[in-house]
Amino acid sequence: xxxxxxxxxxxxxxxxxxxxxxxxxxxxxxxxxxxxxxxxxxxxxxxxxxxxxxxxxxxxxxxxxxxxxxxxxxxxxxxxxxxxxxxxxxxxxxxxxxxxxxxxxxxxxxxxxxxxxxxxxxxxxxxxxxxxxxxxxxxxxxxxxxxxxxxxxxxxxxxxxxxxxxxxxxxxxxxxxxxxxxxxxxxxxxxxxxxxxxxxxxxxxxxxxxxxxxxxxxxxxxxxxxxxxxxxxxxxxxxxxxxxxxxxxxxxxxxxxxxxxxxxxxxxxxxxxxxxxxxxxxxxxxxxxxxxxxxxxxxxxxxxxxxxxxxxxxxxxxxxxxxxxxxxxxxxxxxxxxxxxxxxxxxxxxxxxxxxxxxxxxxxxxxxxxxxxxx
Amino acid sequence: xxxxxxxxxxxxxxxxxxxxxxxxxxxxxxxxxxxxxxxxxxxxxxxxxxxxxxxxxxxxxxxxxxxxxxxxxxxxxxxxxxxxxxxxxxxxxxxxxxxx
Ligand code: SF4
Numbered sequence: 001x002x003x004x005x006x007x008x009x010x011x012x013x014x015x016x017x018x019x020x021x022x023x024x025x026x027x028x029x030x031x032x033x034x035x036x037x038x039x040x041x042x043x044x045x046x047x048x049x050x051x052x053x054x055x056x057x058x059x060x061x062x063x064x065x066x067x068x069x070x071x072x073x074x075x076x077x078x079x080x081x082x083x084x085x086x087x088x089x090x091x092x093x094x095x096x097x098x099x100x101x102x103x104x105x106x107x108x109x110x111x112x113x114x115x116x117x118x119x120x121x122x123x124x125x126x127x128x129x130x131x132x133x134x135x136x137x138x139x140x141x142x143x144x145x146x147x148x149x150x151x152x153x154x155x156x157x158x159x160x161x162x163x164x165x166x167x168x169x170x171x172x173x174x175x176x177x178x179x180x181x182x183x184x185x186x187x188x189x190x191x192x193x194x195x196x197x198x199x200x201x202x203x204x205x206x207x208x209x210x211x212x213x214x215x216x217x218x219x220x221x222x223x224x225x226x227x228x229x230x231x232x233x234x235x236x237x238x239x240x241x242x243x244x245x246x247x248x249x250x251x252x253x254x255x256x257x258x259x260x261x262x263x264x265x266x267x268x269x270x271x272x273x274x275x276x277x278x279x280x281x282x283x284x285x286x287x288x289x290x291x292x293x294x295x296x297x298x299x300x301x302x303x304x305x306x307x308x309x310x311x312x313x314x315x316x317x318x319x320x321x322x323x324x325x326x327x328x329x330x331x332x333x334x335x336x337x338x339x340x341x342x343x344x345x346x347x348x349x350x351x352x353x354x355x356x357x358x359x360x361x362x363x364x365x366x367x368x369x370x371x372x373x374x375x
Numbered sequence: 376x377x378x379x380x381x382x383x384x385x386x387x388x389x390x391x392x393x394x395x396x397x398x399x400x401x402x403x404x405x406x407x408x409x410x411x412x413x414x415x416x417x418x419x420x421x422x423x424x425x426x427x428x429x430x431x432x433x434x435x436x437x438x439x440x441x442x443x444x445x446x447x448x449x450x451x452x453x454x455x456x457x458x459x460x461x462x463x464x465x466x467x468x469x470x471x472x473x474x475x
Contacts, residue, residue, distance in 0.1 A: 008439055036378045089425070090460065114458060117426025119408060142379055146427040149410060153393070194379045197422055197430040221439060249436045250422055256429055259411045338466050349378070
């Protein structure tokens with residue numbers, strides 16, 4: 001147990017681990033949905049502390065990683081226009097589009113700015129009435145409410161030069177797609193805590209029932225993750241499949257009702273392509289017709305942009321838990337954070353980056369599996 | 376970017392009809408919108424994501440999470456200079472890049 005002394009409360013960690021060891025009688029595969037959880041797991045060696053029967057599979061929960069190449073290309077096109085100030089979160093700068101990224105667009109003279117909050121982009125629009133200000137609105141259910149509020153404010157305050165390139169994704173349809181795949185090995189989920197802080201847990205019981213899969217809402221700290229694993233394994237050993245909230249200090253069953261109401265108003269469900277995975281029905285949000293004036297895809301001629309994914313990057317399989325990052329041939333050679341082939345190597349929450357960062361090249365390779373697409 | 380970070384409310388004011396707060400994230404101070412948690416008070420902790428408070432959190436949990444994120448380098452990613460980090464990753468001289 002080489003890492004356990006680094007835990008916040010090593011004694012409690014040991015007790016949780018002992019309990020998991022005592023409970024497990026056969027192999028189980030659990031998927032942690034969120035990239036933040038993946039980093040915590042790899043950094044603290046949690047996967048190595050667990051009994052060999054419990055396998056943690058990394059899920060698709062990194063917004064930067066799943067944003068499709070096509071959307072990145074649309075962003076690059078818009079950001080290159082002389083009249084545009086293009087605002088983005090910092091972690092989108094180096095996500096490769098076709099041939100270049102936002103960082104290079106700025107090098108070529110594009111006005112690309114990094115903001116901490118979408119409201120900062122709105123302020124830039126107010127200060128630059130003669131320019132078009134476009135905000136790159138990506139992310140899961142945690143990021144969607146801030147972006148929704150910003151579009152709502154733009155409309156309320158009448159800021160005509162502000163628009164958003166929206167590519168939001170939702171977790172429950174991804175869980176559904178993963179469980180529906182014939183090559184799926186996932187038997188339990190550690191759901192993403194902060195997504196549930198917004199959305200609550202109401203979307204999950206139906207999924208748990210339909211796929212007979214336990215879903216445990218889990219936080220990010222090592223002890224949270226151990227507790228999530230412990231509860232999921234208990235259910236599996238007992239043949240149960242319910243929704244369990246192991247992150248109650250930050251997740252209420254109803255989530256954040258004000259945020260959910262704003263999401264309802266500003267967005268509508270749409271089919272979305274996930275990078276490396278393909279189109280998942282109803283898995284995303286776009287601006288509803290009421291907010292069309294602030295939709296960058298209506299304002300700029302990018303509708304015709306269609307891009308195929310590069311073949312050499314296997315992030316689609318990584319994101320579905322079919323392949324571990326270090327099993328990709330390009331890992332650490334052709335593909336590094338400096339020369340990324342896929343977003344999973346760029347993003348601070350990407351699984352490939354987590355493996356690269358914490359140097360897990362020495363890990364045993366799991367037996368190769370036949371991968372078939374999720375959808 | 377998807378990670379939400381706990382912070383402590385330092386003060387609250389109404390700005391153009393929007394409830395805003397200054398929030399301390401273990402030393403980094405940012406403007407945060409409270410429209411989704413309108414009854415949050417000065418001194419309380421909340422989970423904040425891209426400038427919006429999304430859910431209340433108790434002090435003990437907030438502190439522990441902040442420590443963890445600092446240790447994982449995630450606070451640096453959230454609040455650090457994104458251009459500098461991107462330049463370093465791209466192998467470009469960050470000082471040159473920042474001057475642009
Ligand atoms: S290591 Fe690089 S090429 Fe391989 S799956 Fe990850 S991002 Fe794609």
